Every structure is written in C-alpha cells, then in structure tokens.
Amino acid sequence: MLVTGLEILKKARAEGYGVGAFNTNNMEFTQAILEAAEELRSPVILALSEGAMKYGGRALTRMAVALAQEARVPVAIHLDHGSSYESVLKALREGFTSVMIDKSHEDFETNVRETKRVVEAAHAVGVTVEAELGRLAGIEEHVAVDEKDALLTNPEEARIFMERTGADYLAVAIGTSHGAYKGKGRPFIDHPRLARIAELVPAPLVLHGASAVPQELVERFRAAGGEIGEAAGIHPEDIKKAISLGVAKINTDTDLRLAFTALIREALGKNPKEFDPRKYLGPAREAVKEVVKSRMELFGSVGKA
Numbered sequence: 001m002l003v004t005g006l007e008i009l010k011k012a013r014a015e016g017y018g019v020g021a022f023n024t025n026n027m028e029f030t031q032a033i034l035e036a037a038e039e040l041r042s043p044v045i046l047a048l049s050e051g052a053m054k055y056g057g058r059a060l061t062r063m064a065v066a067l068a069q070e071a072r073v074p075v076a077i078h079l080d081h082g083s084s085y086e087s088v089l090k091a092l093r094e095g096f097t098s099v100m101i102d103k104s105h106e107d108f109e110t111n112v113r114e115t116k117r118v119v120e121a122a123h124a125v126g127v128t129v130e131a132e133l134g135r136l137a138g139i140e141e142h143v144a145v146d147e148k149d150a151l152l153t154n155p156e157e158a159r160i161f162m163e164r165t166g167a168d169y170l171a172v173a174i175g176t177s178h179g180a181y182k183g184k185g186r187p188f189i190d191h192p193r194l195a196r197i198a199e200l201v202p203a204p205l206v207l208h209g210a211s212a213v214p215q216e217l218v219e220r221f222r223a224a225g226g227e228i229g230e231a232a233g234i235h236p237e238d239i240k241k242a243i244s245l246g247v248a249k250i251n252t253d254t255d256l257r258l259a260f261t262a263l264i265r266e267a268l269g270k271n272p273k274e275f276d277p278r279k280y281l282g283p284a285r286e287a288v289k290e291v292v293k294s295r296m297e298l299f300g301s302v303g304k305a
C-alpha cells in the first residue's frame, strides 16, 4: 500500500531497524525493488531523483505510484534530492508521498527558509518531508577538526533546524558520500557525532551515500569489462551501528547500478549474437533484486511490513 515516508520511518526508528530507499530510473529497477520488498515482507522507499523523473517521465512516475498502491507491503514514493520548491511541487502533483528538499549547500538561514516553505506545501497535501543539514563528504580520519565541523552536521544546529522547519526526517552528514569512491579503504564514520544528533533530534535520521560497494561486485564489474578505480563503500558494521543510533532511512543507488551494469556487460560479452533486450535486462533485474534483498537483511527491515 502507498504510505507516507514518515509512516514507514517513524516505526523504523522507534523499533530500531532501518528501511532502504532505493533509487529507480526504469521498469526493471522498480520491479526488482518492489518484488524484493514483497518477498521479504519489508517496507520500502522507492526513490526517484530529478534526473530519474527527467529520464523516465510519466512512464516512471505513474508506474511507481500505481505499483506502490497495489503492493502488499508499505511503499513510499520519494523525491530524492529535490533542488527547488518547483521541483517538489511537480513531485506532489505526480502523487509522491515523500519529498526531499536539499538546501544543504546554502547557508543555514536559507536552508531553514526554503525547507519551511516546502514543509508547508507538502504537509498541506499530506506528504512528509526530508531535509538535509551538513555537507556529504568522505572524510579521512586525519582531517582537521575544524574542517570536519564545517562539513559534518552540527548536533545543536540540527535540533534548532528541525524545530524551526517542521521537517519530518533529517539527512545527516557523518562521513558518507555519494558514489563508488567513499574514501580509501573503510571510510571514517563519526558515530559519536551521530549519537549526539540522535539525542537532540527525535525525528528519523537519514543516511545518504550508504552503498557498500562490495569488492566482489567491483571485481565482477571489472571482469565483465567495466572500468572502475579503487572503489570503497560503507562497511556493514557501520550501517548497523548507525541504525542502532537512530538512522531509519538508508539510501542505496550505487550498489544497484554496479550490479545491473555488471550483469548486462556479462550477458552481452557472453553472447555477441544476442539482441533481445529481455535476455540481458532480465538477468540484470534479478541481480538488482538480490542486492536489494541483502540490504533489507542488513537493515533489519525483513518481516516488518
């Protein structure tokens, strides 16, 4: 069933498990994510970025909303990294049930003002809001303290920000970053900072840039002809610890992309004569579904629907 992001995340934070927000740009990702959720009886958040909405248009948004309504588990349709009030309005018009307004690159007062404006519009139509405070950036442990403070979420500021904006959940910067290169080896995650934020912010917390970038997937991608450098993601233990501290929404996009692309490269390499798209998109879809299922196991959302 189609529910708001807060309905899913409030329960998750209260009961100490995480829920995956998985990005989709097409039919295969959407099917993989929803099938995994139904098979594991897990709530799930289908995340569409502005780029996904541009790429898939009505075909994607209509499919996502319709399948979410028919799903036998709770599903929220979420605008990932909404960059403007107008972009959020478009998502609201498409029937999204969760929207992110990301003004984390602006100064504090601008972020508060813009976020508050989106909260008023979204709440008026029963949709819940994710905001962001702090800058996503992989930080080496030796990074100077004041530089960390400039980048990472300030716990006291977070409390004030949530009180002034009325946002429903908060994306925090504690050392993660988007993409396949999150730092050399095991990225440093500032758990004490997260614990402090969670003490001051009762709302569900959100972790962006949370993909694991597992070495076996990186190697499989390379073996199939992909080119990727010294890739590294967030260690599963750091994800579990973050969930125990108050993270309820965990964003995964890179791991799905790597799996999908590796399988397509393998299928095309194996049979150069093949030109039925279902023969390479189908196995790629299955690979995405397996990654989603393993993430749900890690987050503890299996059986929580």
Ligand SMILES: O=C(COP(=O)(O)O)N(O)CCCCO
Pocket: 023, 049, 080, 081, 177, 178, 179, 180, 207, 208, 209, 210, 211, 212, 251, 252, 253, 254, 255
């Ligand atoms: O936080 C994330 C995903 O993080 P990751 O790259 O670790 O999968 N997202 O918000 C997805 C970003 C979509 C645009 O690229």
Ligand code: NA
Pocket: 021, 047, 079, 080, 081, 100, 130, 251
């Ligand atoms: Na988001």
Ligand SMILES: [Zn+2]
Pocket: 081, 178, 208, 209, 251
């Ligand atoms: Zn993100």
